[in-house]
Amino acid sequence: MKYATNARMIRIIPLFLAPIVLSFLVLVAGRDPAMAQAIPGDSMGGIGTQPMVAANARRTQSAWAQDPGQFFSAPYGDQHFFGSWLGLQPWLVRHGIHIAADEHEELAGNFRGGAKQGVTDAGQTGVEIDIDWNRLAGLKNFWTHTMIVNGHGTNLSTEYIHDSLGGVQQIYGARGNVVAHLVYMYAEQSLFHNRLDISAGWIPVGSFFAASPLFCNFMNVSICGNPAPGKYVPGGRDWPSGNLGVVMRVMPTVDTYIMASMFAVSPHAYNGGISGWSWAQSGLGHFSTPVEIGWLPEFGRHHLAGHYKAGYGYDNSQYNDLFQDIDGNSAVITGRPFRKESGVSTAWFQADQMFVRNGKGPTNGLIGMAGYMYTSGKVSAMKQHAWAGMIETGAKWGRPLDTMGAMFHYFEMSRSSVLQQEASMLTGQPLLSNQWGQAWGIQTHEDVYELFYNIHAARGMSFQPDFQYINRPGGTTTYHDAAVMALQFNCIL
Numbered sequence: 001m002k003y004a005t006n007a008r009m010i011r012i013i014p015l016f017l018a019p020i021v022l023s024f025l026v027l028v029a030g031r032d033p034a035m036a037q038a039i040p041g042d043s044m045g046g047i048g049t050q051p052m053v054a055a056n057a058r059r060t061q062s063a064w065a066q067d068p069g070q071f072f073s074a075p076y077g078d079q080h081f082f083g084s085w086l087g088l089q090p091w092l093v094r095h096g097i098h099i100a101a102d103e104h105e106e107l108a109g110n111f112r113g114g115a116k117q118g119v120t121d122a123g124q125t126g127v128e129i130d131i132d133w134n135r136l137a138g139l140k141n142f143w144t145h146t147m148i149v150n151g152h153g154t155n156l157s158t159e160y161i162h163d164s165l166g167g168v169q170q171i172y173g174a175r176g177n178v179v180a181h182l183v184y185m186y187a188e189q190s191l192f193h194n195r196l197d198i199s200a201g202w203i204p205v206g207s208f209f210a211a212s213p214l215f216c217n218f219m220n221v222s223i224c225g226n227p228a229p230g231k232y233v234p235g236g237r238d239w240p241s242g243n244l245g246v247v248m249r250v251m252p253t254v255d256t257y258i259m260a261s262m263f264a265v266s267p268h269a270y271n272g273g274i275s276g277w278s279w280a281q282s283g284l285g286h287f288s289t290p291v292e293i294g295w296l297p298e299f300g301r302h303h304l305a306g307h308y309k310a311g312y313g314y315d316n317s318q319y320n321d322l323f324q325d326i327d328g329n330s331a332v333i334t335g336r337p338f339r340k341e342s343g344v345s346t347a348w349f350q351a352d353q354m355f356v357r358n359g360k361g362p363t364n365g366l367i368g369m370a371g372y373m374y375t376s377g378k379v380s381a382m383k384q385h386a387w388a389g390m391i392e393t394g395a396k397w398g399r400p401l402d403t404m405g406a407m408f409h410y411f412e413m414s415r416s417s418v419l420q421q422e423a424s425m426l427t428g429q430p431l432l433s434n435q436w437g438q439a440w441g442i443q444t445h446e447d448v449y450e451l452f453y454n455i456h457a458a459r460g461m462s463f464q465p466d467f468q469y470i471n472r473p474g475g476t477t478t479y480h481d482a483a484v485m486a487l488q489f490n491c492i493l
Contacts, residue, residue, distance in 0.1 A: 079459055079460050079492065080100070080459070080460050080492055080493060081458065081459055081460035081461050081491050081492060081493050082460075082493055083459070094135070095135055095136055096131055096132035096133065096134065096135030096136040097129070097130075097131055097132075097136065098128070098129070098130040098131070098132070099127075099128070099129050100127075100128045100492060100493070101125070101126065101127045101128075101492075101493040102125070102126045102128075102490065102491070102492050102493065103123070103125050103489075103490070103491045103493060104123055104124050104125075104126070104170075104171070104488075104489070104490050104491075105121060105122075105123040105488070105489045105490075106121065106122050106123065106153075106169045106170060106171055106219060106486060106487075106488045106489075107119065107120075107121045107486060107487045107488075107489075108120060108121075108122075108156045108168055108169055108219075108466075108484055108485070108486035108487075109156065109484065109485060109486070110156060110160055110161050110482045110483065110484045111483055111484075111485060112481070112482065112483040113161070113470070113473070113479060113480060113481045113482035113483055114160050114161035114162060114163070114470075114473055114479055114482035115160060115161060115162040115440075115479060116160055117160065118156065118159060118160035119156070120153060120154045120155060120156045120159055120160070120169075121153045121154075122151070122152070122153035122154060122155055122156075122169045122170075122171035123151070123152050123153050123171060124149050124150065124151045124152070124171045125149065125150045126147060126148070126149040126150075126183075127147070127148050127149075128145075128146070128147045129145075129146045129147075130143060130144070130145050130146075131143065131144045141189060141190040141191065141194070142187070142188070142189050143187070143188040143189075144185075144186070144187050144188070145184060145185070145186055145187075145188065146182075146184065146185045147182075147183040147184050147185075148180045148181065148182055148183065149180075149181050149183055149240055150178075150179055150180060150181065151171055151181065151240075153171065155167060155169055155171075156168055156169060156484065157169070157473075158437060158438070161470065161473050161474075161479070161482045161484075162438075162440045162473060162474055162478070162479060163446070163470060163473035163474045163479075163482065164436040164437035164438060164439070164474055165222065165228075165382065165411050165436050165443075165446050165474060165475050166220055166221070166222045166409060166411065166446060166448040166470060167220065167221040167222065168219060168220060168221075168468050168470075168484045168486065169219060169221065169486070170216065170219055170220075170221050170224045170225070178274055178275045180275070181240060181274075181275055181276045182202065182242070182272065182275065182276035182277050183204065183239055183240040183241075183242060183276065184201070184202055184203055184204055184207070184239075184242050185201055185202045185242075186199050186200060186201025186202055186203050187199065187200055187201055194251070195250065195251050195252075196248070196249070196250055196251075197248070197249045198246065198247070198248050198249075199246065199247045200245070200246040200247075201244070201245075202242040202243070202244060202272070202276075202279060203242055203243065203244075203245050203247065203263070204225075204226075204237070204238050204239040204240070204241060204242050204243075205231075205235070205236045205237060205238060205243055205245070205261075205263055205288065205290060205313075206225060206226030206230065206231045206236060206237070206238025206239065207225070207226065207238060207239050208247050208259060208261065208290075208292075209226075209230075209236070209259065209261070209290040209292050209311055209313065209348075210226055210227055210230060210292070210309075210311055210348045210350060210371075210373065211225075211226055212307065212350065212352065212369075213363075214352060214363065214367065214369060214391060215227070217391055217403060217405050217452070217454065218389070218405065218407050218450055218452065219450065219452065219464075219466045219468070219486060219488055220407070220409065220448055220450050220468060222385065222409055222411070222448065223387060223407065223409065225238050225239045226238035226239070227348070227350070227371060227373050227385055227387065228373070228382060228385050228411070229346075229373060229375040229380050229382035229383070229384070229385055229435075230313065230346040230348065230373055230375055232380070232382070232435040232436060233315065233344055233346065233375055233379070233380055233435065234265050234266060234267060234288075234315065234317065234319075235263065235265045235287075235288030235313060235314075235315030235317065235344060235346075236288060236290065236313055236315070236346055237266075237271055240276070241270070241271040241272070241276070242271055242272060242276060243263040243264055243265065243266060243271055243288075244263065244264040244279055244284070245261055245262055245263030245264060246261060246262055247259060247260075247261040248260055248261065255295060255296045255297055255298070256293075256294065256295055256296070257293070257294045257296070258291075258292075258293050258294075259290075259291065259292045259293075259294075260289070260290075260291045261289065261290050261291070262287050262288075262289050263287060263288045263289075263290075264284040264286075264287060265284070265286045265287060265288050265315055265317050266281055266283070266284060267283040267286075267317070268281055268283070286315065286316050286317035286318075287315075287316055288313055288314065288315040288316075288317075289313065289314055290311060290312070290313035290346075291311060291312055291313070292309055292310070292311035293309065293310055293311070294307065294308065294309040295307075295308045295309070296308075302357040303357070304353070304354040304355065304356075304357060304365070305353075305354050305362055306351070306352065306353040306354065307350075307351065307352050307353075308350075308351045309348075309349070309350055309351070310347075310348065310349045311347065311348050311349075312345070312346070312347045312348075313345070313346040313347075314343060314344070314345055314346075315343065315344040315345075315346075316342070316343055317343075317344065318340045318341065318342050319340070319341055319344060319379045320338035320339070320340065320341070320379075321338050321339040321340070321341050321378050321379070321416065322338075322377075322378060322379065322381065322414065322416040322417050322419075322420050322434070323378075323416040323417075323419045323420045323423075324338070324339045324378075324416075325337060325338060325339060326338075326339050330419070330420075330423045331420075332420055332423040332424050332427060332429060332432075333423050333426070333427055341376070341378050341379050343376075344375070344376045344379050344380070345374075345375070345376050346373070346374065346375045346376070347373070347374045348371065348372065348373040348374070349371060349372050350369070350370070350371030350372070350373075351369065351370055351371065352367055352368065352369035352370075353367065353368055353369075354366065354367045355367070355368060358392075358393055358395035358396065358400070359393065359395055359400055363391065363393065363403075364393050364395065364400070365392070365393065366390065366391075366392045367390060367391045367392070368388075368389075368390050369387075369388070369389050369390065369391070370386075370387065370388040370389075371386070371387050371388075372384065372385070372386045372387075373385045377414030377415060377416055377417070378414070378416045380414060380435060381413055381414060381417040381434035381435055381436060381443065382411055382412070382413055382414065382417075382435075382436065383412055383413060383414035383415075384411075384412045385409065385410070385411050385412075386409070386410045387407060387408065387409045387410070388407070388408050389405060389406055389407030389408060389450075390405060390406055391403060391404070391405040392404055392405070399456070401456035402453065402454060402455055402456055403453075403454040404452065404453045404454070405450075405451075405452055406449075406450065406451045406452075407448075407449070407450045408447070408448070408449055408450075409446075409447065409448040409449075409450075410445065410446075410447055411445060411446045411447075411448075411475060412444070412445045413443040413444055413445065413475050417434060417443060418442060418443065418444060420432065421439060421441075421442045421443065422442060425442065439474065439476070440474050440476055440478045440479070441474065441476030441477060441478035442476060442477075443474060443475035443476055444472075444475055444476070445472065445475055446470065446471065446472045446473065446474065446475040447470070447471040447472065448468060448469070448470050448471075449468065449469045449470075449471075450466065450467070450468045451466070451467045451468075452464050452465065452466040452467070452488075453465055454488075460491060460492035460493070461489075461490070461491045461492075462489075462490050462491075463487065463488070463489055464487070464488035464489075464490070465485075465486075465487055466484075466485070466486040466487070466488055467483075467484070467485055467486075468483075468484045468486070469481065469482070469483050469484075470482045470483075470484070
């Protein structure tokens, strides 16, 4: 997997301009009165939060006994560092045009362990345009959504830690070495008082399925946006990769939903080419069909929100078995073609539950979360991923717009992948790359621990100190561990 971009000038220019731009932003922001900033999960969004996850957020209780509310909410919220843009933004919103830009940087360094010590910066600039065609042209409950990003920098995990499984920075791969990479472009229609919602176009599969607005509070890419391993198989690729497809969501009640979909599977390393704009790629004759059911309860007089979901996806494409040749022997040893496996299955269960409420927002409180994802081990080098964590806002200590959290991950590699790597070592051949990139030893399992504190610095701006400890980087014993300190910066312009 390649980094966001390898172009030297694109790496240097943002680092050179960052102090100047930041100073200017602070001066401009100081002129506006302070305003409340939405928090993650309340449509503030992070670099990986998409509007689709709004389906997982509950609305005001009394207003919608019959109407579960619109599916879409602005991915970066309605609070901007530059305020109202001299009055332009409110005018655009009144006419149904939502425009937001987000600048995101992640500076990270491993002060212990890994292959060698080092520091890298990885960043992304994203521009989102969402149009409410009811306000603009009278087309009721019809929206279009477009996002374009530019990635820059290098990745600490592959450069210095030699860990391709649990990247410590969100900004990692799939953007290509291009100025404007298309993430998604699709249309959305709601019907029957928002009980039925249909989306179609260029869509990241994982932004609808196994998604949560809480995930991108964490920097580790194994959970941000969408959990591994499902997003690394061609039929389930997540943001910033898309697939041509259609998604239908039905809400039988205001606290339950069923989502079903069909996506054209791209057999290429980059869906839509490196730019994301080449939709008519060759080999799109197979389909993946993710399905998900969800329960969104609220408990007690404090409306303690929970989100419980389970899903299954099937890709009817054929892929190489990771170990066996066409006769059932080791393909690495015999040199014969790998056996073709028909179909790839992915399954998941995930939950989050608020235990203590500290404010009115959907994430204002102490929230626990856990989940599990499985993918067919004969095709996917990672077989399963389990995680557990918590998030809490800073209301208890007088910082209601701050957020802190902790997360644990366990990755287990597939038996077929281990057998392939053992055969390579036995015959003195180099280890083959897999969906996660290069392997630096026989990969069995890996543990990741993450702790962060997100500081609300100004309207639409946050800084996040982040600590991660990786046990068995890359899932191997080649490197015992790695400890990483990072600083994440996010500004909704």
